[in-house]
Structure formats: C-alpha cells, structure tokens
Amino acid sequence: MDLGLGGGRRRVVVIGGGVAGSLIAKSIQFLSDVTLIDQKEYFEIPWASLRAMVEPSFGERSVINHRDYLTNGRLVTSSAINVTETEVLTAEGRLIAYDYLVIATGHTDSFPKTRTERLKEYQAEYEKINSAHSILIVGGGPTGVELAGEIAVDCPDKNLTLVHDGSRLLEFIGPKAADKTLNWLTSKKVEVKLEQSVRLDDISDGGKTYLTSDGDILKADCHFLCTGKPLGSLWLRGTNLKNNLDNHGRLMVDENLRVKGRKNVFAIGDITDVPEIKQGYLAQKHALVAAKNLKLLMEGEKESKLAKYQPSSVKAIVSLGRRDAVAQLSFTTVIGSVPGMIKSRDLFVGKTRKKLGLEIKL
Numbered sequence: 001m002d003l004g005l006g007g008g009r010r011r012v013v014v015i016g017g018g019v020a021g022s023l024i025a026k027s028i029q030f031l032s033d034v035t036l037i038d039q040k041e042y043f044e045i046p047w048a049s050l051r052a053m054v055e056p057s058f059g060e061r062s063v064i065n066h067r068d069y070l071t072n073g074r075l076v077t078s079s080a081i082n083v084t085e086t087e088v089l090t091a092e093g094r095l096i097a098y099d100y101l102v103i104a105t106g107h108t109d110s111f112p113k114t115r116t117e118r119l120k121e122y123q124a125e126y127e128k129i130n131s132a133h134s135i136l137i138v139g140g141g142p143t144g145v146e147l148a149g150e151i152a153v154d155c156p157d158k159n160l161t162l163v164h165d166g167s168r169l170l171e172f173i174g175p176k177a178a179d180k181t182l183n184w185l186t187s188k189k190v191e192v193k194l195e196q197s198v199r200l201d202d203i204s205d206g207g208k209t210y211l212t213s214d215g216d217i218l219k220a221d222c223h224f225l226c227t228g229k230p231l232g233s234l235w236l237r238g239t240n241l242k243n244n245l246d247n248h249g250r251l252m253v254d255e256n257l258r259v260k261g262r263k264n265v266f267a268i269g270d271i272t273d274v275p276e277i278k279q280g281y282l283a284q285k286h287a288l289v290a291a292k293n294l295k296l297l298m299e300g301e302k303e304s305k306l307a308k309y310q311p312s313s314v315k316a317i318v319s320l321g322r323r324d325a326v327a328q329l330s331f332t333t334v335i336g337s338v339p340g341m342i343k344s345r346d347l348f349v350g351k352t353r354k355k356l357g358l359e360i361k362l
C-alpha cells in the first residue's frame with residue numbers, strides 16, 4: 001500500500017544514482033520513503049556514452065533525469081561524505097536519516113551536474129573528433145576499445161592509434177576475445193601499441209606530439225584518456241564503514257547483499273566485493289535482489305527468507321562500432337555481427353529505459 005511520501009513508511013536512503021542505485025530507487029519508491037543521493041541530477045547509461053561522442057543525439061535517450069523515473073521519492077543532488085548508524089551527511093551539509101541504507105557509489109567521474117551540460121559535452125567531444133585528422137586513445141580496456149570501434153566505423157578517414165600498457169586488450173575477459181578484438185581493430189586500420197604507456201606529462205608541439213614509455217613519438221591532433229575510473233569508495237574510508245572495505249576498497253557483502261555484519265545496510269553494484277566481473281547487467285541483478293530483501297525486511301519477514309545472490313560466471317559483450325561486437329560467453333568467444341545484433345545497434349538503451357519504467361523511444 002502506498003501511504004504517500006514519508007507517511008509512516010520506512011526511510012530508505014540510496015547513495016549513488018548509477019546503474020544499480022537508479023534501479024533500486026525506482027523499484028522501491030512506492031514501498032518506502034526513498035531518498036536518492038547522487039552527485040548529478042541524471043542517470044547516464046555508461047555503455048552508451050561512447051556512441052554519443054560520435055552521434056551526440058544518441059545521448060538524448062541515454063542521459064535520463066532522475067526525476068523522470070523517480071516520481072515518488074526525494075532527490076538530493078550532492079555527494080555523500082559521511083555515514084553514521086542512522087544518518088548520511090552530504091557535502092552541502094544536509095543530514096538525511098535512514099532506517100535502511102543502500103550504497104551504490106560504483107565509480108566516480110567528474111561529470112557535470114545537469115543533463116543539459118552533459119549533452120553539451122557530447123557535442124564538444126563530437127566536434128573534437130570531427131575536426132581531428134589523427135586521434136590517440138590511451139587505454140585498451142572496454143572504454144578505449146569501444147571508443148576506437150565507434151570512431152573507426154563512423155569516421156574511417158581518421159588516423160587512429162590506441163596505446164595500452166597491458167600485454168593484451170580487454171584484460172577483464174579472456175585472451176581469445178582480446179586477440180579477436182585486436183584483429184578487428186587492425187582490419188579497421190587502427191594502430192594498436194601494447195605494453196606501452198603514454199607520458200601525459202610530456203606532450204609537446206602545442207599538444208600534438210606524444211612520447212611513449214618505449215620512447216616512441218606519436219603525432220595526434222587530440223587524445224582521449226580511457227584508463228578507467230576510480231572506485232567510488234574513497235569517501236567511506238573516514239566513516240564507520242571503513243572496516244567493511246577490503247584491500248581494493250570494495251565493500252564486503254554477505255549473500256543477501258548486506259554489508260557484512262550490518263542488518264540494515266546494503267551495498268550493490270561495482271562497489272561490492274562480489275566475486276564476479278563488474279558489469280552493469282550484474283549491478284541491475286544486485287539491485288533487484290536487494291530491493292526484494294528490503295521489501296521482505298520492511299514487511300517484518302524472517303532473516304531466513306531473504307533472497308541470496310549467486311555470483312555470475314564471466315559474460316560480457318564489448319561493442320565494435322554500430323554492427324559488430326565481441327562476446328565473452330562462459331566457454332567461448334564470438335566476434336562479428338551476431339553479438340553485434342545483441343548489443344551494438346541500440347547499446348541496450350531501450351532495454352535499460354524499459355527497466356526504469358520509461359518509454360523505449362522518445
């Protein structure tokens with residue numbers, strides 16, 4: 001029964017409005033008194049951002065104001081900086097009381113506060129790509145590879161170089177997927193340099209000459225840094241949850257996705273130590289399990305009735321432009337238009353919007 005905001009319902013505070021936080025906030029907004037705390041006013045589908053750099057209008061559907069799906073909850077646009085047994089403190093000095101807390105601060109980035117500003121950034125990145133003859137991509141993880149794929153397919157006239165300090169691309173999935181991806185990029189005339197890093201403190205010639213750790217000189221009109229984002233747990237180091245962080249800065253959770261030893265604090269998504277690769281579809285699964293458990297706890301159910309989360313085996317699809325992709329499945333890897341049909345056309349944007357209760361198209 002919906003009792004209206006605050007009307008005797010349990011207070012649930014969700015920190016982080018990314019893939020996991022947005023979905024759990026949406027899922028429980030009519031069952032509890034929800035407050036979503038996020039650094040920005042919008043949720044952005046991370047895996048759609050690289051397409052928006054070559055097609056800025058793509059961002060219209062993938063950058064979603066929290067207000068569009070959170071119609072029955074409070075929104076606080078600020079960073080959480082501290083948490084006690086009963087309250088969360090935000091950077092702007094607000095204290096927000098909770099009965100249940102959900103931490104979903106995945107990864108941090110320096111994105112602007114408003115959706116309009118973020119869409120303008122895409123436009124600026126598009127113009128940067130368009131006006132360059134040669135482009136350097138630093139980093140060969142999923143972000144660097146997907147950006148190289150987008151540019152290679154949409155702007156085949158650009159001279160594209162990708163430099164990665166590891167011995168192979170896409171180290172989070174298997175070596176066969178990495179080899180196939182390398183061949184695909186090479187076939188699109190992308191020059192890939194492995195086991196080298198770019199000395200970003202030593203860019204000369206008006207920002208156009210780069211030096212690598214091997215002493216190679218690279219010429220490029222611009223570069224994109226795709227070296228991964230820091231985990232969003234630094235702020236927890238000064239809180240009473242500091243002892244719940246493992247050596248990688250991840251929150252240690254139990255099988256019900258509660259922070260170990262805490263009855264009313266959940267953690268979901270990339271911030272957790274769940275032994276599986278960090279992927280958005282898994283963060284969504286965490287959100288649904290934690291939402292179910294919150295509902296059971298709020299209804300006074302026994303602990304033994306709580307849902308258990310089963311970690312997943314390695315499965316991922318990395319898009320390679322608009323048509324192709326490389327898929328890491330449990331026992332094999334596939335590259336080309338078949339995995340491409342699953343991901344690369346719409347990049348799961350319609351699917352993600354549907355999960356949030358939004359129209360697939362605008």
Ligand SMILES: Cc1cc2nc3c(=O)[nH]c(=O)nc-3n(C[C@H](O)[C@H](O)[C@H](O)COP(=O)(O)OP(=O)(O)OC[C@H]3O[C@@H](n4cnc5c(N)ncnc54)[C@H](O)[C@@H]3O)c2cc1C
Binds near residue numbers: 015021050079
């Ligand atoms: C290029 C790329 C491609 C990808 N492709 C796929 C794919 O195809 N399929 C897939 O399943 N996954 C993919 N992923 C991985 C996926 O994006 C992540 O696993 C997912 O975003 C994790 O979700 P999350 O909610 O845990 O964290 P995030 O989505 O990182 O969200 C964290 C949120 O917390 C906020 N935050 C951080 N600190 C604070 C704070 N102190 N106070 C308030 N708010 C805070 C941030 O602003 C952000 O909104 C891809 C990732 C990238 C970068």
